[in-house]
Amino acid sequence: MQIKDFLKETNGSYILEKVLNKDKTWLFLHDDLEVPKEAVEILQKVKSGYPIEYIFEEVWFYGDRFYIKEGVLIPRDDTEAVLERAIKLINEKCKTKSEKCKVVDCCTGSGVIAIEIAKHTNAKVIATDISDTAIEVAEKNIALHNVDVEIKKCDLLNCEGKEIKADILVSNPPYVENSWEKPNEFEPDLAFFGGDDGLDIVKELILKAKDLKYKAAVIEIGYNQKELLSGFLKDKVESFEFFNDLAGNVRGVEIIF
Structure with missing residues (x-):
């Protein structure tokens, strides 16, 4: 799967930014590259119902970034x-x-x-x-x-x-x-x-x-x-x-x- 296709997925951009350590601009400029296997596996895990916040151990609340992990309620x-x-x-x-x-x-x-x-x-x-x-x-x-x-x-x-x-x-x-x-x-x-x-x-x-x-x-x-x-x-x-x-x-x- 190429980046341009992956970006169409819910959370696709966020996953790639985290896995590749790149920003949105870089992703759009290189959208013909193949998506890493790790990103595909993460997307599948999220689609199965596992919270993306637990995967990357971060959640945003009131404009600030916080640490989170499984076993603790994810702030809404x-x-x-x-x-x-x-x-x-x-x-x-x-x-x-x-x-x-x-x-x-x-x-x-x-x-x-x-x-x-x-x-x-x-x-x-x-x-x-x-x-x-x-x-x-x-x-x-x-x-x-x-x-x-x-x-x-x-x-x-x-x-x-x-x-x-x-x-x-x-x-x-x-x-x-x-x-x-x-x-x-x-x-x-x-x-x-x-x-x-x-x-x-x-x-x-x-x-x-x-x-x-x-x-x-x-x-x-x-x-x-x-x-x-x-x-x-x-x-x-x-x-x-x-x-x-x-x-x-x-x-x-x-x-x-």
Whole structure:
């Protein structure tokens, strides 16, 4: 197969740029060359359903490059709506360094939310996860981006018997229904499933944050969970507001306790 034919494939250009260490211009100027066997094999693996992010161990989020590997949830662009809402809330609550907030990113996964919050706010950021693999990946990303983020192994907000107290909770927790079919078999179940209606962990987090006297929270949820969560929240918090992603779908909730 020649380069010009390979470029017609989804992800073709990206694969060749990585395998050949060349840019798009070079590929177009040399599109009559044969494609290396390695690139063809990678394309077939991707077509079989294996995430391309795991193959090259990189993912882009909020304009930045991050390390990723199998066993950790691949960040989605939709989650950028949650990040932006969190940054806005934190900057409103912590306007100066003298008002430095403590923020916990619970279920941090690869650490992308915690890292971007550290970059775009004055907050002291703590990232937590129960997965050893996620903690390993998050640690590498924290070092890669040279930010001040503390990482802890915790079961939600419980870290080896000690609860984390902070001002603001941010989380992209497992929130899909147990009956939901995953987009691929390679990402961890732990990062997706949240019970029959998907909200078991979301509700637990909200109640725990309230009990620990957090001031506010920004939590990612599913597009179809607004009504269910509204009923749960209405008698438990001071106020709450749902917000959408760029596609216009419900993507999260901002809570004032």
